[in-house]
Amino acid sequence: MNIVVVESPAKAKTINKYLGPGYEVLASFGHVRDLPAKDGSVDPEHDFRMLWEVDAKSNQRINDIARALKGADKLILATDPDREGEAISWHVLEVLKEKKALKSQPVERVVFNAITKQSILEAMKNPRKIDTALVDAYLARRALDYLVGFTLSPVLWRKLPGARSAGRVQSVALRLVCDRELEIEKFVAREYWSIVAKLATPRNEVFEARLVGADGKKITRLDIGSGAEAEAFTRDLESAQFKVASVEAKPARRNPPPPFTTSTMQQEASRKLGFSPAHTMRLAQRLYEGIDIGGETVGLITYMRTDGIDMAPEAISAVRGMIGKQYGKDYVPDAPRQYQNKSKNAQEAHEAVRPTDPNRLPAEVAKYVDRDQARLYELIWNRAVASQMQSAELERTTVDIEAKVGARVLELRATGQVVKFDGFLTLYQEGMDEPSDDDESRRLPAMSQNELLAKQAINSSQHFTEPPPRYSEAALVKRMEELGIGRPSTYAAILQVLQDRGYVRIDKKRLMPEDKGRVVVGFLESFFQRYVEYDFTANLEEQLDRISNNEIDWKKVLQDFWVDFIGAVNDIKELRVTHVLDALNDLLAPHIFPPREDGLDPRTCPNCANGKLSLKLGRFGAFIGCSNYPECNYTRQMSQGAQGGVSGTKVLGEDPETGLEVTLRGGRFGPYLQLGEAAKEKDAPKPKRAGIPKGVSPDDIDLEKALGLLALPRDVGPHPEDGEMIIAGIGRFGPYVKHGKTYANLEDGDEVMSIGLNRAVTLIAEKKLKPGKGRRFGADPGKELGQHPDKGGPIVLKKGRYGPYVSHDGVNATLTGDVTPENITLEQAVSLIDARAAAGGGKGKAKKTAKAKAPAKAKAKKVADGEAKPDAAASTARRPVARTTTAKAPAKAAAPKKAAAKAKKAKAAD
Structure with missing residues (x-):
């Protein structure tokens, strides 16, 4: 065997x-x-x-x-x-x-x-x-990640409360997201105009041409910078005579892209299917390991973690044969296509991701797999098959047009493209990160040189340059691959960790850095700049590849890294937090102190007018506060006052029922709504307030929405079983519906202000069937990891207010380093629990202390009654307790002493 x-x-x-x-x-x-x-x-x-x-x-x-x-x-x-x-x-x-x-x-x-x-x-x-070289490369990578995480993260916790941890590659990926956000904030829009003429041939075939030159000089996209210039060109074109100067038609070929690598598969699945990289890899893993098809378990795709872009000869032969049968011999090129990887860090020469059998068509596979698996298989199949198909044959036509106005000559150009033979395009066309404004795909009418053209209309359009777009997950993976950061098997995990730690969020399929993430990157750029540089990280990846090729010693790489790294860590330990905050104020200024509309210094406190705003660190993370604290207690979140934030007070209108003013305000914990103003009297009731639901922009809040939110919680309707009213509202953890003591989360798509009775009853019923899931209130029941090997009793993983933690017998330990809820093991949990218990953490200590105090109090009472006198040893042993008691005595005695003094004074007055 x-x-x-x-x-x-x-x-x-x-x-x-x-x-x-x-x-x-x-x-x-x-x-x-x-x-x-x-x-x-x-x-x-x-x-x-x-x-x-x-x-x-x-x-x-x-x-x-x-x-x-x-x-x-x-x-x-x-x-x-x-x-x-x-x-x-x-x-x-x-x-x-x-x-x-x-x-x-x-x-x-x-x-x-x-x-x-x-x-x-x-x-x-x-x-x-x-292969010991591959093992050494793994050991080096694992050691590097551990050393960075466990050395740098404690520094973060001390200098930046609220920060989670810093990973070697994750921090660089986070920097990419934050740098792009900084580009957007610093961006200044620039005005430009485009001029398009609508022209017709003698056969009355209409097409469009763009102004590209004047008086022998080229006009580029941004050259017409004002409406006055555009109007002058338009006026001349209105009275011009148009003639075809030249017609050039060139044949062109478009070759198919290579089959998928891990990275390109993740990118295309994100663009075309909307899948996250993590979801794509889960689906691919299942397709690779095997699906039951007709009673036989079959691996449907090849290994999905690869940099390779070529296929095995037998696979190429099978694909070419299938193309001939399915699409015809015209779609099969004369010779098989061979692809060569251009990436200098391409490693582990596996095949590209491809179907194991190209004759297993997507429509057939779809019968045996779920919808997402079928869609990913079809994408992989289409790409692999298209990579061996004939090139597309095109004809690109360029028509240059002269527009004469007296002695002046203006130049226009029309471009078009015709597909003569679709080739691989019949099956597959690569997706794009950004929509293209390329108009070459239009077909132009037949024209000849010196042919006169008739003017139908001249249109000028105003435009403004736009900032670079935020990264989508696909675009970030592509950029990381271009820079040589990370490896195919790590991209999905990197993006997931950034989201799990609350450093980024996905909004409209784009990655947006959270304030917490921006502070972490600002800190690293200010004090550990070398270790978040793109070239440094890429060079380190290259060294790891050289280790796997048995070219350099893995411990030498670790030694070279560690000497400089630990020196930088030791230096930052000596810095005061104020020094760290000053550096972050400067680096993050475009984000946290954007220009004010009134032109005043953006760091001037809007409350006291003479204080200076600065980044502050609190128990829950970073916020903006006034330098005149405690005289001035102005605070706001970091992002308020930045683009899309709320600073100060914005009047939305009046409540028709009460006549009170409805305002949108910026607070320390986020924007909120308020009805009326706070009264100056000490015991006066506070004005009604309501928070803004997560995912709703303050800019989208109008008076109607504000009144609806201020009216919460609202009655949805009586429950059909017992007639008790179901209530909808927004709580500390988000929108909910409530029936009796049962709370149910509102899911994506449910609106707290419009949810109906039937939907609310359904959510309540589902919650009662699954009481342990989706809890909004009370302690998180957690997930049991196993029994403590020494002390017994379950160790439970829970979600807490300050992040995930493990708990055992009253001892709670926060997850540290690169340990996440997804990858924590029982052994790791035991280590965290034992370390926390050894440091005196947990409820156990409080209980023991309470028990220890009781005998001391009892003995003290006996001494007072004259029943017994403690010996010297006992007195010494109780000294700490005695000191505590002594410290409290004056406070207790103060009240009767004061009362006696008052009584004496009153008697004297009489």
């Missing part, structure tokens, strides 16, 4: 069928061990020694593999064919050696690019040893 180890049970099930009875395929369920989430897991002082831990679940799976190995002939490690897969095989082998589970059995490493019978059987015939 041969034991085969792969990552996932789905993969194991598929491979087991192909290999037959002489093999047993077991799954490791990914990595079986990792670095503990605590200091010291990587030790730079001892040659970067790395301490690994196996979590309880992985230990059980390793034990299963060890038991299967007893009496087995051979161990075959068949994890994924990339650096991460090599590392998983290495970890499995190392743990098995530690357990002495391997006797004399040989160990083989096999890789295959597709989970098909042919690929797997071929791989089994060509085993090799574990």
Whole structure:
């Protein structure tokens, strides 16, 4: 019997069928061990020694593999064919050696690019040893990420309260998003005009031509900068004579794009299907591991983590044959297309992402998979097949036109394009990040040189230059790939981590940095600039690739990085927080202190008029406050006063029922609505206020919406079962509907001010069926990770007000470093809990302290009554408690002393 180890049970099930009875395929369920989430897991002082831990679940799976190995002939490690897969095989082998589970059995490493019978059987015939260079590259990357996360994050927490952590590559990706936002804020729009003539041929065929020159000089897009200039050109063209100066028709070819890499697949799935990179990778993983089709589990696509853009010869042959059958011989090029990767950091020479069998058409596959899987498979199939199709043949026509006005000559140009043979375009056309204003795809009428043209209309249009667009997920992945930041397998995780940490959000499919993210990037750019530079990060990635090619030593790379990095960290530890804030005030000024409409200094306090606004750090993160605090208590959020924010008070109108003024105001915790003004009397009731729902821009709030929000909570209608009123409102955690003690979240698309009774009843019923999910009120019940191995009792992962944390027997520990709710293991949770308990955290300490105080109080009472006198040792032991009691005594005695003084004074007055 041969034991085969792969990552996932789905993969194991598929491979087991192909290999037959002489093999047993077991799954490791990914990595079986990792670095503990605590200091010291990587030790730079001892040659970067790395301490690994196996979590309880992985230990059980390793034990299963060890038991299967007893009496087995051979161990075959068949994890994924990339650096991460090599590392998983290495970890499995190392743990098995530690357990002495391997006797004399040989160990083989096999890789295959597709989970098909042919690929797997071929791989089994060509085993090799574990590639130590790939493992070294993995170790270097893992150590770098750990050292940056666990060294830099504590500095962030001390200097920037509210910040979560800083990852090596995630911070650079975040900088890209923040830099683009800064470009947008600094952008100054520029006016320009375009002039288009609507002309007709002698055969009355109408087309458009654009003004491109005057008096022998070219006119570019921004050259006509005012309405007066545009009017002068328009006036001349109105009285001009138009004639065709030249007609040039050139043949052109458009070649198909190569099949997908991981990056291009994520980009196209985002553009065309609206999928996030993380969702795309989940779908691709399922298609790769295998789908049950007609009772047989079949891997539908090749390995989806790759930089490669070529396909295996047998795959190319199969695709060409399928094209001939489906589209005809005209669509098959004379020779197969070969693609060469231009990226200098392309690594791990796998095939591109392609269907394992091109004859398995998307329409057929759609019967066996869900909708999103079918759409992604079709995209991969179309791209791979199109890459081997004939080029599209085009004809591009350019017509230059003369417009004479007396002695003056103006030049116009019309362009058009005709598809002579569609080729690969019949199947696939690559998506674009931004809409194109290219008008070459228009067909022009037939024209000849010196032919006269008739003027129908002259139109001038005013335009303004626009700032660069925010990154979509696809555009950010593309930019990271261009810069050499990260690797195919990391893009989806990078984007997800930035969102999970609250550093960015997605708004209208665009990535927008949150204030928290901008502060973190500002801090890193000010004090760790080298480590968020694009070139530095790309060069480090290149060194990791050289390690995988066995060109340089991985520990030398770590040593070179660590010496400078720890020096920078030690320097920043000595800086005062005020110095950090001054640097951030300057760097983030375009965002937090945008120009004021009245032209005054944007940092002048609008409340006291002589204070200076500055960035402040509070318990909940950064905000803007006045330098005259506490005399002036003006505060606002960072983004208020910036584009789209709320600063000061905006009057929306009057409430028709009360006649009170309705205003939109900016507060420290965000914009809000207020009805009327606060009375000056101390005990007067506060004016009614309402928050702005998440996702609603303050600019979109008018009087009608404001009155609706101020009227919340509102009655939706009586519940049909008991007649009790269902209420809709906005709470601390967002919009909800409530029936009795049951609260249900409003989902995307539900409007709190318009939700009807039927929908509300449905949400309430669904919430009662799933009481543990979607809770808006009360403590989060959490997710159990397992039992504490030493103390017993469940360890639970929860969501808290300040972020995710783990809890055990009253001890709560916040997730640190790169540990996230998605990847935390039981071992990591135990380490965090034990570290927190050792530091004196948790409810346990309070309970013990309370119990310890009780005997002291009892003994003190006895002494006062003359019943007993403590010995010296006991007195010394109680000294801290006694000091506390002594400190409080004057406060308690103050009241009767004061009362006696008042009584004496009153008597004297009488």
